[in-house]
Amino acid sequence: MQGAQRIRAWWPAVGAALLLLFAGQLSSAQTMTEYQVKAAYLYNFAKFVEWPSRAFENPTAPIRLCVLNYQSFESELNQMVEGKTIAGRPVAVVPVENGEQSHSCHILFVNSSQDRQVQHIIEVLRDTSVLTVGETIEFVEKGGIISFVLQDDRVRFQVNYKAANRAGLRISSRLLSVATRVIE
């Protein structure tokens, strides 16, 4: 019995040590797949963006992370966010096939293989508050809101602040400060 109690007393210390260990590891150059990191970013974007209240039916309605025609990434993302909440809202991963299906999304991830659809999707979602996330520089330049870019084997991102404003999205300054480029 005493032994068990001693173990319990050690718990927080062990936990803290592990967290430190973990944090130390993240800061060193670790290797993950590109899309694991992108999935984590998408979840993080949801934390640092504020949608207009009309974007949600009620205060506990889920944040909808939509993935356009990219099944393998969708399951990756699903695994990562399953059971997670952001500001009391659960996170749901939703597969979509085109811009028309994406109106109710909060975040829409458009993989680079969908290049041909990009112009159309941006047009269709112009007056909605969908945070569009692409993978090419052209994507933010054409009016998409965020684009991932690969720099030195690391995933960074650019933000089109103008497009975000038009969509009624409030992007936190923390997110903007990390972006490699902000289009005003």
Added chain:
Amino acid sequence: MRSASVTPTHKLFVTCLFWIAAAGTNCIGQQSMPDLTEASLEQLGNIKVYSASKHMQTAGEAPSSVTVITADEIQKYGYRTLADILQTVRGFFVTYDRNYSSLGVRGFARPGDFNTRILLLVDGHRLNDNIYDEAMIGTEFPIDIDLIERIEIIRGPVSSLYGDNALFAVINIVTKRGRDLKGLEVSADAASFNTYEGRVSYGRKLRELDFLISGTFYGSRGHNQLFFPEFNTAQTNNGIASHGDDDQVASSLATVSFRDFTLQSVYGTREKGIPTAPYGTLFNQPGNRTTDSHGYINLRYEHTFAGSWDILARTFYDRYWYQGTYIYPSPLDPAQISPNLDFGDGKWWGAELQLTKTVLSRNRITAGGEYRRNIRQDQSNFNLNPYSLLLDDKRTSFVGAAYLQDELTITKSLALNAGFRYDYYSAVRASADPRVALIYRPWSQTAFKFIYGQAFRAPNVYELYYSVAPNLPNPALHSEKIRTTEFVWEQGLSRLWLSTSAFYNTIDDLITQEPVGSTSLIFRNLQNVESTGLELEVKGELFRRLEGDASYSFQETKDRYTGQFLSNSPRNLVKLGLSQPLLGKRVFVSLDAQYRSRIQSLASGAVSPFAVVNLTLLARKISRHMDLSASIYNLLDKSYFDPPSGENLQQAIQQDGRSFRVTMTWHLGSDRP
């Protein structure tokens, strides 16, 4: 998935075992472990990723036991050739007869084998030639290893996807792209035995266009003198072979990608002096030499269509050319010489189409077809003094194949991977090869894999038709077949990654060369062989940024009829690699060591066990644009031997003692960090 892309093995996560050890809690209850979603934006931006493939698998998800070696490791450990790299891989061992390097995997290497049971791919393109089936891994490998981005090694039989030759392993070399160079790169090195190498590469990515072009020259005079006791007579220079060990290589690589299209052209040629006097040639005769050249053009198209259809199409044209020059005394006048010239001339093209689609949300189906047309598979041989034609064999053939694979997600933690491939040969019997892998991942750091697979190798035209004495042809040969059952356990453990594998192989109708009477040799479907083995590996950050990799493998390979252990098969292999960054990750000290147990060699002799240690010091950005690396190979100057091939009179071939290399690389790219 054809290009089974995998990530390196050290994982981020704190593991269940650690929790059990440290806190005594129940592992299953610990699902909410720290993960990537808790990383900050800054941390995410610092994680290094691979960007090559859209359908990355982690090593834990791959339906095989997988090893990945990266460009970073190649530079840190000072590897010189693909053979150097493979020597450090768990369960692999490389032997060198001072002409070709032979790779043994899981206790299996036939003497004089041209690595025919390993499939070697460069960016998915098959490199084994169409005459000898040879996977060239020494200096004859046609790509400068500085241009390798990573190497993916998939163990076990994978004929269900790749067809011929994929018996023991598939080695896929992923080359660098223009985006990895970002400008001009120049490299020069000098090494022991009068060895010099130079490389010039240029690569860039301009919007949707990515291109890389590179050329390398390598020259080595080799040992000025090599002593072979078997030739220690007054007539044969007291066993000393002078100036017969030279090695010259020229190679080039060009890769251009535009949108979904990638065009790649590779050419490599090597000429090697053979100091060992094989096939009864004259000893101490620098005219004994081989030249191997391989070039190809490969066009690939990859696209993801709406509705998550992935398409991969490729077409290629290959040219392979071999010339051996062997010096014999002339039958007319023994004081004169008579060169014997041996040629292999291969030409082939092929095409492949592969479609992948997710159906019913749980099935990822891959279906494909491949066609290879061997438009030339010629072998010839003649003596020059006096002229006599001994062989002029011209062949053509084709291979057609179809394959299907399903990756079925049964539950969140259980996946089934099943595949089947049918290969039709115009010249020999067809082969059908299934493969099944069950992958159970109860926790995110734990994977159990149960794998059953079959693979085959069709006899090549050399084994079928080569008929220069002492060889006799055997057109009745058929394919050999391997069946493997393997159990793999992979476990993340804090900053470490553990992998355990137990396997049982049986090979039926192994194509083996055996003597006929006292003067001839013939290839026959002869032996039935079984091998049992166990492999253990631990990799990761051991202590304060000290990265390491240690492995042990044990195997036993027997002839099923005679019960005798096979020759050329070490029972124990130990590998160790350690790399310590210093001065804020600008300087690296890396040490690697390999131990190989005793090998029974062909002619009832044995090759002693040994351990070799190599040490490399690498300084990155020693000036603004320059990396400098210095290596000592065989640091302890250990005298060690490799088993010979059947054509050698030697009982064992002595390997290099302590030697050195210094490499300087200038990165003149505009935006290097």
